[in-house]
Amino acid sequence: MxxxxxxxxxxxxxxxxxxxxxxxxxxxxxxxxxxxxxxxxxxxxxxxxxxxxxxxxxxxxxxxxxxxxxxxxxxxxxxxxxxxxxxxxxxxxxxxxxxxxxFYKPPRQQTEHQSELIHMRQRLNQDLIGEGPYHYLAGLPFNEIFSVEFTRKTFVLDRLPAEWEGLTILHLSDLHFSGTLKREYFVELCRVAQETEPDLIIFAGDLLDEMKCLDWLDDTLGIFKAPLGQYFILGNHDWNQQSDQIRQSLIDRGWTDIAAQTLRLEHVGHAMQIAGTEVPWMGTHPEILRSEMSETVSDFLLLVSHTPDNFHWATREGYDLMLSGHTHGGQVRFPLIGPVFAPSRHGTRYASGTFARGSTLLHVSRGVSGIHPLRWFCRPEISLLTLRTTNTEDR
Ligand SMILES: [Fe+2]
Known part of the structure; x- marks a missing residue:
């Protein structure tokens, strides 16, 4: 004994x-x-x-x-x-x-969470495993890499102007084009996402791991159109590739680069500042355009950061909403223990989900793919975020 x-x-x-x-x-x-x-x-x-x-x-x-x-x-x-x-x-x-x-519970600001599973293999009725790196992992039993979860979450944000009630943001992250998952997988996913007709589209970085896949943009991210625009930053995997070429290719297809900068956007009588940061891999943190804000009404502040590690900085700066990816939800989650691997200074704390700190709400997407095409108990994710000014239960 x-x-x-x-x-x-x-x-x-x-x-x-x-x-x-x-x-x-x-x-x-x-x-x-x-x-x-x-x-x-x-x-x-x-x-x-x-x-x-x-x-x-x-x-x-x-x-x-x-x-x-x-x-x-x-x-x-x-x-x-x-x-x-x-x-x-x-x-x-x-x-x-x-x-x-x-014991994770989303913060009170997240009032609704619905999800729809998109089984890409059945939907397209074809083998979606290509010849890219680590392709042998994609066929492992119970791998969820082809079962994408389309999550719809509602956030109630105190400082959202009443006129913006119901504003929708499509949050995409971590596509990791490499050839391991075939182009058709991403084409269909982007088509489904665009059908939701969001007001604003954000891509939070890690576009590709193989430069030869850059022309996939034509029928993937290149198809997106939203009334308030499509904005992107790059991630650490893009930094490991030819990031200038990746950046220009996205710009050529109608996306706006917000890395290390802040854009001010007028919408129904109010202004939103959309900022992006690729720190610690590229550039510097953006600066809030305080001089352009009126003394009585401050702008709504949206930050896109590839890594959730910038959350505490964003909180100190006073951003209202921050959108991230990078950690992929851990990709493999063990029963009871949850995720173990997450490339973050905070370990698995912000691996995925919604978090509140100060007046900032953070949404971390599990992303669509990864250089290792393996996901157990951690489905790929694309998200449609609906912003509200008051709790829907109160109405
Ligand atoms: Fe990534």
Missing amino acids: EAITNGLILLMLSIGHAELWIMVINRTHAQPIHEAWLKRFRHVAELLIVLFPIVLFLSVGLSTPGVLVGGDWSQLPFWWKPVLLVSALGFMGLLCSGFRHL
């Missing part, structure tokens, strides 16, 4: 050790480090994650002190103690993030 208990303790310590490395991986992937270096670091970390339990079970479990074969923990060599203490803390950290995931 004691051997089983000790075996479970060693297992928990191994999981805790893995979690520590994943925490480091998440945070390094939030930094402006090129993909090649991140990949090397990730491979070293993955090797250590695999080797640690082997060494732990052979050494502490079977050798000195041999807690699996009658040995006593008091005989544990001195140098193991800090290692196991830190691993135990890692396990506690995993439990904390699991609890946060289990």
Whole structure:
């Protein structure tokens, strides 16, 4: 019995050790480090994650002190103690993030959430796996990469002008064109999204991972049209490619670049400032156009940031709404624990969903794809956000 208990303790310590490395991986992937270096670091970390339990079970479990074969923990060599203490803390950290995931509730500003599943394989009746990188992952059992969730969420925002009641924003993010998912997948998805006829369209970055897919824009993002316009920023995966060419291609197809800048848009007697940030990968944070605001009525402030890591900065600046992507919802979610991998300084805290802080509401999309075409319990997402000035239940 004691051997089983000790075996479970060693297992928990191994999981805790893995979690520590994943925490480091998440945070390094939030930094402006090129993909090649991140990949090397990730491979070293993955090797250590695999080797640690082997060494732990052979050494502490079977050798000195041999807690699996009658040995006593008091005989544990001195140098193991800090290692196991830190691993135990890692396990506690995993439990904390699991609890946060289990008890997540959207903030009061999100009053409605409906979703519709779009099964792309059945809809198009064809194989949608192409020849791009990691294509072998796309065919794994239970992979949800082809089951897109079209979410419709309603946000009640205090500072939204009454005349804008019901304004809709299509929030798209993380398309990751690479050839792994065929062009037809994205063509159909964009067609379905455009049919909702949103007032405003936002693309929050990570367009592609292979430059050869740039001409896919013609029948994907190139088809979008909205009365208040289509606005974009780029993401870290675009930064790893030829970002200037990607940016120009989007501009050529009618999209407005808002990276590191703020545009002021008049709509039904009120003004909205739409700003974008690609920090920490490119450019600088935008500045709010305070001199253009009247003394009595301030503009509605919308920020598009590829990473949710800029949320606390946006809160300090006083943005009303922030739209992000980048973290893909974690892509793989474990039962009870939830997401584990999320390239963020905050780990999995803002992996996806709606969050409120100060007067700022953040919506993080799970995005459409990823360089790794694998999603378990974490469907791709496109969102239609409806903004309201008062709670619909009160009317
Ligand atoms: Fe991405």
